[in-house]
Amino acid sequence: MNLPPPRKSFRETQFELREEAILDATNRLLGDKGYEAMSMDDIAAEVGIAKGSLYKHFESKEALAAAVMVRLLDQTRAALDALSPERPAIERLEGLLRWTLSQRLSGSVPHLPSTSPALQHSLLTNRGYMDALLGLSERIGEMIQEARAAGSLRATLRDEFVLYTLYARTCDPTLEFLKAGGSMSDAEIVEQMVSACFRGLAA
């Protein structure tokens, strides 16, 4: 029943490429300066277009930021599905954390908009964002329950606590401090974070 995809005109392709470029630029700036410090002028300058043109693609700064977050959540879900399902759930959770931390260290925006209460609030009322977030959370939740059933998670910790903790690690300021310090490589930072998260600080 699937129709063949309609052939896209040159103009349409150009339009979509530019839209991707806008999302990329916003992602960088958002990860770098945070939501409020990032102005629409900044984005326009980074992309190399006029500020007014941005509003032909996204109706507001909030909508633009939401689109970036949705794209990130979708990519994360894809990365999660790519993890080999034969491995134990606890290892898949570790793999997921490793992937999200690497993304963050490469300059991506954190998965949780913890740096901006204003953005946080607007996202909570955004349909597309909430769908993506709940969809991803459901998948992670299944893995948590699987790990729980296998006895791989500390019994005293609640499922929701585990879920939030995994999300929270992607916006942990420890990442930025260590990266700014410069004495550890990205790979080393990721390994220490994963290790501390799952096995704790104490020996």
Next chain:
Amino acid sequence: MNLPPPRKSFRETQFELREEAILDATNRLLGDKGYEAMSMDDIAAEVGIAKGSLYKHFESKEALAAAVMVRLLDQTRAALDALSPERPAIERLEGLLRWTLSQRLSGSVPHLPSTSPALQHSLLTNRGYMDALLGLSERIGEMIQEARAAGSLRATLRDEFVLYTLYARTCDPTLEFLKAGGSMSDAEIVEQMVSACFRGLAA
């Protein structure tokens, strides 16, 4: 050689009381809405004075926020000194984390200004703040080395990683999500955070 403290006039006392009230109000608003969302109008309204009067006490919004942070760091240092020095260092570190998390859940501002890149930057160039932060970090660093010597810390984790992680837990968004969820008491949240931080998510 110490002179007796000069007797304070009624006016001076009133002035200092008001200044404390301003710091208290700012602390609440900062913990609640974050730095950028908190306007000087908000603070003035919360204290019950005119906005212009704020500037007779603090020369700018940044200076006011810095004063709040310095007060918090000093209180933390006092709380740390109050921990009984006979207990093992690792337990004192846990006690410190427990104290800072409780403060945060009671509405205080987090120890790290992770919610605002702008504030973060201005604080890094603020003499009083940096002195307080470095002083406190030095004390915590000593406890970390003591715990390290006792073999109580995971060998693969660097000292600086442990230090940053302890600071970072006070601005962990997991706290707010769990508190907003309402299914856990403050005490339970603190215990899960401390447990997960030192002993990890995995069983």
Next chain:
DNA sequence: GTCTATACTGAGATAGAC
């Protein structure tokens, strides 16, 4: 659909009377 130019608003900071 992209540009330049501009309207509008919120918020930090200041002036001047009392």
Next chain:
DNA sequence: GTCTATCTCAGTATAGAC
């Protein structure tokens, strides 16, 4: 030192020409 009123500026969003 506190108030009211105002200045100033940055930044979101829109208008209108091409």
